[in-house]
Amino acid sequence: MRRREFITLLGGAAAWPLAHSQQPREVPRIGVLLPGTSASFAVRAKAFTDGLRDLGYVEGQTMAIEWKWAEDKIERIPELAAELVRANVDVIVTGGTSAATALKSATRTIPIVMAIIGDPVAVGLVDSLARPGGNATGFSIVAPELGAKRLELLKEIVPDAGSIAVVLNPKNPQSRIELNEMQAAARTLGLQVHPIEIASEATFDEAFADLTKSVAQAVIVLTDPILFSERKRIVALANRSRLPAIYFFREFVKEGGLMSYGPSDADLFRRSAIYVDKILKGMKPSDLPVEQPTKFDLAINLKTATVLGLTVPPSLLARADEVIE
Numbered sequence: 001m002r003r004r005e006f007i008t009l010l011g012g013a014a015a016w017p018l019a020h021s022q023q024p025r026e027v028p029r030i031g032v033l034l035p036g037t038s039a040s041f042a043v044r045a046k047a048f049t050d051g052l053r054d055l056g057y058v059e060g061q062t063m064a065i066e067w068k069w070a071e072d073k074i075e076r077i078p079e080l081a082a083e084l085v086r087a088n089v090d091v092i093v094t095g096g097t098s099a100a101t102a103l104k105s106a107t108r109t110i111p112i113v114m115a116i117i118g119d120p121v122a123v124g125l126v127d128s129l130a131r132p133g134g135n136a137t138g139f140s141i142v143a144p145e146l147g148a149k150r151l152e153l154l155k156e157i158v159p160d161a162g163s164i165a166v167v168l169n170p171k172n173p174q175s176r177i178e179l180n181e182m183q184a185a186a187r188t189l190g191l192q193v194h195p196i197e198i199a200s201e202a203t204f205d206e207a208f209a210d211l212t213k214s215v216a217q218a219v220i221v222l223t224d225p226i227l228f229s230e231r232k233r234i235v236a237l238a239n240r241s242r243l244p245a246i247y248f249f250r251e252f253v254k255e256g257g258l259m260s261y262g263p264s265d266a267d268l269f270r271r272s273a274i275y276v277d278k279i280l281k282g283m284k285p286s287d288l289p290v291e292q293p294t295k296f297d298l299a300i301n302l303k304t305a306t307v308l309g310l311t312v313p314p315s316l317l318a319r320a321d322e323v324i325e
Helices: 003-021 042-054 074-086 097-106 146-157 173-189 201-213 225-229 231-240 250-254 265-280 302-307 314-319
Strands: 029-034 064-069 091-095 112-117 136-140 163-168 192-197 218-221 245-247 259-263 296-301 322-324
Touching (some): 029 074, 091 097, 097 136, 097 225, 146 245, 192 201, 225 231, 231 245, 231 250, 250 259, 250 296, 296 314
Parallel strands (some): 029 064, 091 112, 163 192, 163 218
């Protein structure tokens, strides 16, 4: 080989490792499927991305996120789940039983982190809380004494209430669990509980017509994605019926609902980032236990209280995490 050719070849070989090292490294891809809109889930989405940032992940730089929004249309969820599976993302984060069930049906291999889920054992999403098995894990919003706490809060703002209507979706296992806990708590508190079942949009007006004819003096709305998607309508019907109500998420309060109390969804979404990090580093969802909430949020709408002729005790206001005036 001539000297000039040898030097050229040697130089090219020396340059190859540098050129190879400068090739862009593929970053982890995270799919996110949520039942609401980007606006209604803005706080949760920010909590999740903030949690990732705390762990060193920056969207568009060290990881990519593919967001899917059902826009409060539950029927869209299965196709959006299928789209994320076809995209072959590394892990999927979701919230709610409907979305988690759709994802579990769509894939048995891609890890699923349920940032918010009711009772995943009851609906067959995991084998147990301690040992989930399969490809899904996450954070349950089932918490001991949650039903009793909501009844107590409602009694603080409506002390004379002796009869409480409980609005629920009978098809949702989570609602059934909450109802059973609430009925047990009501007996201890000496309250009467009247279940009002709403399984579809068609039954809303009929259910609230029955509600206004009943002896109920206040309302509790139990956790359900259909009821969440119809929160504006539910709040309007409750307020029109002049019934004080407590809801499960603060979005109801922002729409004019009186009060909400439940697990801090922002905290759960932030914690879900930790699970995503562990999975991306090699841990299996089956080895990550389903955890329960440790932080709870109370929101109160003083405008609605005034319209309903209610006085919110100062002690209750002092405990609120958010007050709308």
